[in-house]
Amino acid sequence: MMKRLLPHPLYSLTLVVVWLMLVNKITVGNLLLGAILGMVVPAITAPYWPGHPHVRSPLRVLEYIAVVVWDIIVANFHVAGIILFKKNKDIQSKWVTVPLDLTSPEAITILAGTITMTPGTVSSMLSADGGSILVHCLDCEDTDAVRDEIKYRYERRLKEIF
Amino acid sequence: MELLIEIVISFFLVIAGVFGFVGSFGMLKLRNTMQRLHAPTKATTLGVGGALIASMLYFALVKESLSFHELLITIFLFLTAPVSAHFIAKTYIQGREKEEDLPATERPYGWAVFDDSPSHPEDDGPQY
Numbered sequence: 001m002m003k004r005l006l007p008h009p010l011y012s013l014t015l016v017v018v019w020l021m022l023v024n025k026i027t028v029g030n031l032l033l034g035a036i037l038g039m040v041v042p043a044i045t046a047p048y049w050p051g052h053p054h055v056r057s058p059l060r061v062l063e064y065i066a067v068v069v070w071d072i073i074v075a076n077f078h079v080a081g082i083i084l085f086k087k088n089k090d091i092q093s094k095w096v097t098v099p100l101d102l103t104s105p106e107a108i109t110i111l112a113g114t115i116t117m118t119p120g121t122v123s124s125m126l127s128a129d130g131g132s133i134l135v136h137c138l139d140c141e142d143t144d145a146v147r148d149e150i151k152y153r154y155e156r157r158l159k160e161i162f
Numbered sequence: 163m164e165l166l167i168e169i170v171i172s173f174f175l176v177i178a179g180v181f182g183f184v185g186s187f188g189m190l191k192l193r194n195t196m197q198r199l200h201a202p203t204k205a206t207t208l209g210v211g212g213a214l215i216a217s218m219l220y221f222a223l224v225k226e227s228l229s230f231h232e233l234l235i236t237i238f239l240f241l242t243a244p245v246s247a248h249f250i251a252k253t254y255i256q257g258r259e260k261e262e263d264l265p266a267t268e269r270p271y272g273w274a275v276f277d278d279s280p281s282h283p284e285d286d287g288p289q290y
Contacts (some may be wrong), residue, residue, distance in 0.1 A: 002250065021230035056227070076181060076208035080202055093197055107229035122199050124251035126289045128271035129280050134264060138200040140165065162180040 009045040011034035031039055044084070053106040053162060060161045067157065071118040082139050096121075096143045098150050099132040102122040108133075114154050121146065167223050171216045178212030183210055194256045203247045210239060 006012050019034035020026055055061060082091065097105040098115075102108050112133060120138040127134075140146050168204045188201025214232040221229040252275060255264070271277050 018234065021234050025232055050272050070263065072207060079188075080184045083184055083201060084190060088191065088193055091192075091197065093194075097268055099268045112248065113240070113244035116203055116247050117240065120200065122196070122203060122247055122251060124196070125255060126247065126274050127267035127269045128274050128277040129269060131269040131271070132267050134267075134273060136196050136199070138197060 006039065007041065008042045008049065008052070009041050019114075035147060051105065053104055055161060057161060060157065063155055064154075064157050064161060067153070068117065071153075075118045075120065079138065082114055082120070086110055086139065091139050092141060094137045094140055094143055095148050096135040096137050096140075098135055098147050100130075100155070100156060102153075102158060102162070103130075104162050105130070107158050111150075111154055111158055118154075121150070167219070171219050171223075174212045174216035174219065178209050178216065180209075181212065183211035196251065199247055199250060199254075203243050206218070207239065207243065211236060 015038040016031070016034040019037055020030060023030050100108060100111070102111060108126070108130060112126070113125040115121050115133065115135055120140065122136045122138075123133050124136050125134040126132070134151070135146070137143065137146055165284060182286075185201050187262065189198050192198045193200060202214050214236055218229060218232040221227055261272065267273060
């Protein structure tokens with residue numbers, strides 16, 4: 001019963017919080033409306049999201065967010081430096097294959113998003129079985145180093161979360 | 163105190179302007195689509211982020227009312243930027259890249275644009 005009503009409890013909670021932030025005012029009416037949205041939207045979309053990802057340690061999530069935000073700030077300066085001060089012919093763009101140990105679709109999605117947001121890399125494609133990511137690197141000499149950093153810095157942390 | 167607040171807010175606005183400019187400049191300067199994709203997905207993130215932080219500080223400190231809209235914009239931006247970048251990259255590869263030019267997947271299956279995916283058990287319904 002509970003599962004039918006709330007297939008994704010965390011998702012429902014997120015919807016309520018986002019709704020309250022959107023209206024920017026906490027009143028009983030808004031809370032009620034948010035609660036209705038939080039129940040109806042997950043129920044309607046449940047067929048498209050059959051799995052139930054489990055977040056094992058919420059503290060790790062915070063650590064992950066902190067690492068990623070810091071990396072995004074660094075990435076911005078790094079990429080800005082490349083754009084402004086490097087000659088076009090010196091920029092070595094390369095494709096990098098990152099084989100994945102992660103299997104849950106949610107985790108792979110987060111990893112792909114993270115790769116796109118961080119230093120000089122854009123995730124471009126998955127292999128057909130979802131087992132590796134094709135990453136485009138704006139300016140790198142050593143593709144192995146890029147791959148190892150992604151695996152060590154992000155994938156290792158995501159494996160602890162999921 | 164008021165001066166200090168104004169200086170901090172201006173600082174974030176200047177940061178936002180600089181990175182917005184660099185992102186747009188990168189679009190003009192870099193040579194091919196994949197390289198140009200790097201400029202807006204990153205430089206602009208901090209550009210927009212700086213403007214949003216400035217806006218949040220302004221409403222919190224000067225107008226003295228908390229506003230969460232900026233936080234939501236940031237979250238939506240972080241959700242949508244990678245997805246659209248991924249779409250653009252895939253379309254580009256489909257149209258302009260040859261399979262031979264890409265590195266191997268190190269897997270029994272090729273890249274998603276060129277190879278069919280194996281049928282997954284979860285396609286037939288929930289059974290995790």
